[in-house]
Amino acid sequence: MDTATVARFEASRNRLASLAYRLLGSAADAEDTVQDAFLRWQAADQEYVETPEAWLTKIVTNLALDRLRSAKVRRERAVGAWMPEPLLDGDPMLGPADTVEQRESVTLAVLTLMERLSPVERAVYVLYEAFSYSHAEVAEILGITESGSQQHIHRARRRIAAAGNSARIDHASARRIVEAFVDAASSGRTERLLALLTDDATGVSDGFGGLAEKLIQYSTPERIASALRGGFKPSLAKRMLAGGSPSIHAVVVNGCPAMLVTLDDRVVGVAILEIRGDKIAGVRGIAAPDRLGRLTAEWRRREHAVAPIESW
Template structure:
């Protein structure tokens, strides 16, 4: 069936919301773009005269495609080389979706997207639609073909799996830069105790190189172990620079709502180190250096602040 101008406008009006839902469900901007395109192809071929509410129809199609993707993605990640982290997204990118409430902002943080990987697929869908987009349980039940009580049960289970008593610190560009400056100064000082003062007791460090760039195969936990690892990681080294294509220039940014250190070589982003900051200190250091997961950041990267370091 031919798609008219009106139908294209309807879909394009829904695209940002569809991308934001898919990104939260899949943890990958590239996969989210693919899923939205698949949804558009189905919109093209549908009998649109029978579709009473385009928004609900498009959301249902998208979530069902995502459910299939989540099942296959889980199988792929069993053979993923090293540790898996979500694809980072810079502040201001529409892929992040709504950010009016603390729950919406939290649902797109690297830490939360990583935690959500543990959820069964339907729990994740219910949690995202309810927590980040304000869908009622009756609406979600209709989208997924479930009973309302079942949706409520899935939501409660997801909340229990994701519970965290620590309150994440809200940041803007200025406060994020301050956090990153302090973190970088501590990491470059060569003194473990400087890092220990910034880290939470149960801090975790995870790196994702995708088998392309070297990263440790297992997370590092515990304040002393993480501090020692970070001190060594930030020691100047020609061999480390060679792995990422040269000596990087370091910038501050806000990524997925948290302070982040962005590594840039010859104008191209080669790494993003996101810092999950709570009232108990830095509780997670997520280092993304897999080139395949930095494409969207590369496309959107514009250095709006002067670099933090050029000679590291």
């Protein structure tokens, strides 16, 4: 393959990775899918590829759908322990964020809800809402009719309605939210935490150290507050399990304010706060190392502001 052919692929790599990530909810799987697409590109007869961007979009979409339909993926996601892989603000894999639909399509809430969609519904939603393809273009990519694409987007929108975080969250806003949340959680007073949560707030976690066999669900604000009050109380046992005394940083993850827990420049956990109005409607805690690999890599590449808690 000549340099120009490789360059044409590399020019599309970030967009393709963003597409695959939205379809799969996993950065690792997205990277593998893009690499598989590169092998297809390498083997293709370039003379017959009239529009490389369209050709590659179709290949990546269908490779991702094959993964979603595989028995292995269905089995892994059926056991109740699957969560989307979080990405730090500015990661090119997050892709476009100019419109409300683009921002919502990459929140963990929407990525989780997309698990309820069929693979084709998921692909139509991502291509149409996040990448602004027309129904005619979506139909050609997926091998369906234009009216079929319209029906799929209608069903997908109905299931995902009002799940995202449409507001832009900058780092200053994230820091204010996280500082208030950390202060309330570490105070030991449940009522302070409850005042920050919506009446229907929910939470989910993969357990301290990502050790839970199934996701731990918190169905009421009271349960969230109780879990956080206990979790934020430092102890020797917790520090031994973490491997030291971590720092807590305020960041933006998948478009939402988040608390990033780091130790020796390694991310050991993250809590993503989903905002509705001026309150927190959801808390997602992730600590499994296999879900934090790309987040850690991105974190290590950057300069960091002073942490609200330098040593927990």
